[in-house]
Amino acid sequence: PSKYQPYRTSYHFQPPKNWINDPNGPMVYRGIYHLMYQYNPKGAVWGNIVWAHSTSTDLVNWTPHDPAIYPSQPSDINGCWSGSTTIMPWGAPVILYTGINPQNQQVQNLAMPKNLSDPYLIEWVKIPNNPLMAPSSLNEINATSFRDPTTAWLGPDGTWRVLIGSKTDRRGLAILYTSKDFVTWIKSQHPLHSAKDTGMWECPDFFPVLINSKLGVDTSTLGPDVKHVLKVSLDDTKYEYYTIGTYNPKKDIYVPDNGSVESDLGLRYDYGKFYASKTFFDSIKNRRILWGWLNESSIPADDIKKGWAGVQAIPRTIWLDKSKKQLMQWPIAEIEKLRGHQVHLPQQVLKGGLSLEVSGVTAAQADVVISFKVSDLGKAEVLDPSWVNPQVLCSKKSASVKGSLGPFGLLVLASKGLQEYTAVFYRIFKGQNKYVVLMCSDQSRSSLNNNNDKTSYGTFLDVDPVHEELSLRSLIDHSIVESFGGGGKAVIAARVYPTLAIDGKANLHVFNNGTENVKIASMSAWSMKKAQIG
Ligand code: DQQ
Numbered sequence: 001p002s003k004y005q006p007y008r009t010s011y012h013f014q015p016p017k018n019w020i021n022d023p024n025g026p027m028v029y030r031g032i033y034h035l036m037y038q039y040n041p042k043g044a045v046w047g048n049i050v051w052a053h054s055t056s057t058d059l060v061n062w063t064p065h066d067p068a069i070y071p072s073q074p075s076d077i078n079g080c081w082s083g084s085t086t087i088m089p090w091g092a093p094v095i096l097y098t099g100i101n102p103q104n105q106q107v108q109n110l111a112m113p114k115n116l117s118d119p120y121l122i123e124w125v126k127i128p129n130n131p132l133m134a135p136s137s138l139n140e141i142n143a144t145s146f147r148d149p150t151t152a153w154l155g156p157d158g159t160w161r162v163l164i165g166s167k168t169d170r171r172g173l174a175i176l177y178t179s180k181d182f183v184t185w186i187k188s189q190h191p192l193h194s195a196k197d198t199g200m201w202e203c204p205d206f207f208p209v210l211i212n213s214k215l216g217v218d219t220s221t222l223g224p225d226v227k228h229v230l231k232v233s234l235d236d237t238k239y240e241y242y243t244i245g246t247y248n249p250k251k252d253i254y255v256p257d258n259g260s261v262e263s264d265l266g267l268r269y270d271y272g273k274f275y276a277s278k279t280f281f282d283s284i285k286n287r288r289i290l291w292g293w294l295n296e297s298s299i300p301a302d303d304i305k306k307g308w309a310g311v312q313a314i315p316r317t318i319w320l321d322k323s324k325k326q327l328m329q330w331p332i333a334e335i336e337k338l339r340g341h342q343v344h345l346p347q348q349v350l351k352g353g354l355s356l357e358v359s360g361v362t363a364a365q366a367d368v369v370i371s372f373k374v375s376d377l378g379k380a381e382v383l384d385p386s387w388v389n390p391q392v393l394c395s396k397k398s399a400s401v402k403g404s405l406g407p408f409g410l411l412v413l414a415s416k417g418l419q420e421y422t423a424v425f426y427r428i429f430k431g432q433n434k435y436v437v438l439m440c441s442d443q444s445r446s447s448l449n450n451n452n453d454k455t456s457y458g459t460f461l462d463v464d465p466v467h468e469e470l471s472l473r474s475l476i477d478h479s480i481v482e483s484f485g486g487g488g489k490a491v492i493a494a495r496v497y498p499t500l501a502i503d504g505k506a507n508l509h510v511f512n513n514g515t516e517n518v519k520i521a522s523m524s525a526w527s528m529k530k531a532q533i534g
Pocket of ligand 1: 276
């Protein structure tokens with residue numbers, strides 16, 4: 001690896017070197033948090049996949065261990081791909097994961113801790129019965145599209161259920177298997193859910209969320225107080241979509257609520273770069289936590305030069321919004337203990353066309369929280385009915401394109417002369433019968449190195465700017481800008497590689513490139529300390 005490492009993170013999880021992708025089998029066991037993840041021990045590109053393993057007591061600082069799962073049986077000899085942990089009713093964790101067999105078929109295997117009295121769960125044993133689920137001439141399973149078992153859930157009938165991602169032709173499938181003993185698994189006639197024209201469903205995740213509560217519940221929880229969420233990662237586009245709906249445990253089908261879809265206009269955890277995510281129930285703090293992989297936006301040749309690729313997003317607490325129509329996400333509270341020196345801006349009006357620099361924080365390693373209030377919406381630009389795709393709208397109307405109410409927001413990782421910056425901002429439009437808020441993360445000027453993917457990201461945000469403040473929180477970590485809009489109603493993560501705006505040469509600004517004034521209702525920025533991530 002190169003000595004020049006301006007893009008390594010300070011508080012987002014990453015190993016010292018090499019390629020990482022999907023978070024695998026996250027859990028808490030005897031007070032210790034476990035993160036496993038897809039890892040190439042031999043280089044900075046995907047391959048030779050094992051489950052690397054780290055543990056933590058606070059989800060912020062991490063201790064690395066040897067890989068938990070690596071090829072050792074015929075049923076995983078060509079790779080140990082993604083999977084999940086299930087906690088047995090008596091407290092023992094069990095892993096189901098995808099192995100690649102000698103015929104390069106995808107099959108599902110089981111691994112158990114060797115020693116349950118070791119809270120670090122260093123050693124895992126694979127049962128000789130593996131594989132427990134495999135494609136065959138009888139079951140019509142596509143051997144190259146059969147992977148990523150979910151956390152299993154236990155029905156009131158004493159039967160375990162698990163989902164495996166798959167497809168037939170272009171139809172994405174969440175194949176359902178059931179078992180009485182967790183070892184003998186039977187494929188159900190019908191998938192739990194499927195959707196046409198979505199392609200391969202990777203890394204499905206299926207879990208209950210409480211109605212009217214931020215608390216999380218165990219994955220097997222059923223009843224009138226919960227709705228269910230099904231998330232799928234679409235291999236074709238590398239976007240994730242989730243739906244909220246109803247699970248019928250008698251018929252074992254899941255029906256998304258009206259208008260809830262897995263594609264295009266569907267809901268996403270993140271409208272930027274975020275993939276192969278997985279949740280787990282944190283029984284210590286009764287919350288559900290979401291882990292996701294942030295891939296690089298650099299070219300593989302640059303990844304090889306820097307000697308690593310891939311990081312994990314900050315774990316996010318996830319719960320059902322009051323509207324019951326979407327999820328909410330917020331960085332786990334523990335991350336705030338890394339907050340160091342704080343800078344605060346007094347309430348003030350930010351006039352149209354003006355910006356102000358926020359000095360006194362380490363702008364390449366910061367946590368920034370700002371809230372805007374707009375009092376006069378009269379001059380809001382009219383939303384053209386053809387502007388249906390927020391991401392396209394954000395790239396057409398980048399931060400440098402003047403508007404009336406917006407763009408206003410943050411310029412982060414900005415170089416002194418503004419040759420480089422990443423802009424996270426809002427624009428408010430007048431829609432048919434309500435105001436429409438657009439949230440953008442504009443990477444187009446993020447780096448002078450044009451090899452990087454500098455696509456802009458965007459989403460419409462379900463906030464009423466007449467009655468509510470527009471809040472924005474950005475976690476900035478050298479090559480990561482992870483932004484939470486509307487208190488967690490929408491999230492956009494981006495990877496950026498400034499060439500000038502590095503470390504002490506990175507700056508932070510609040511800007512208003514609209515003609516109308518906006519009020520900064522509150523603003524705080526913290527320098528972030530470095531986490532211990534061995
Ligand atoms: N990554 C794993 C697969 C999964 C994909 C292989 C998603 O199990 O489908 O590294 O990123």
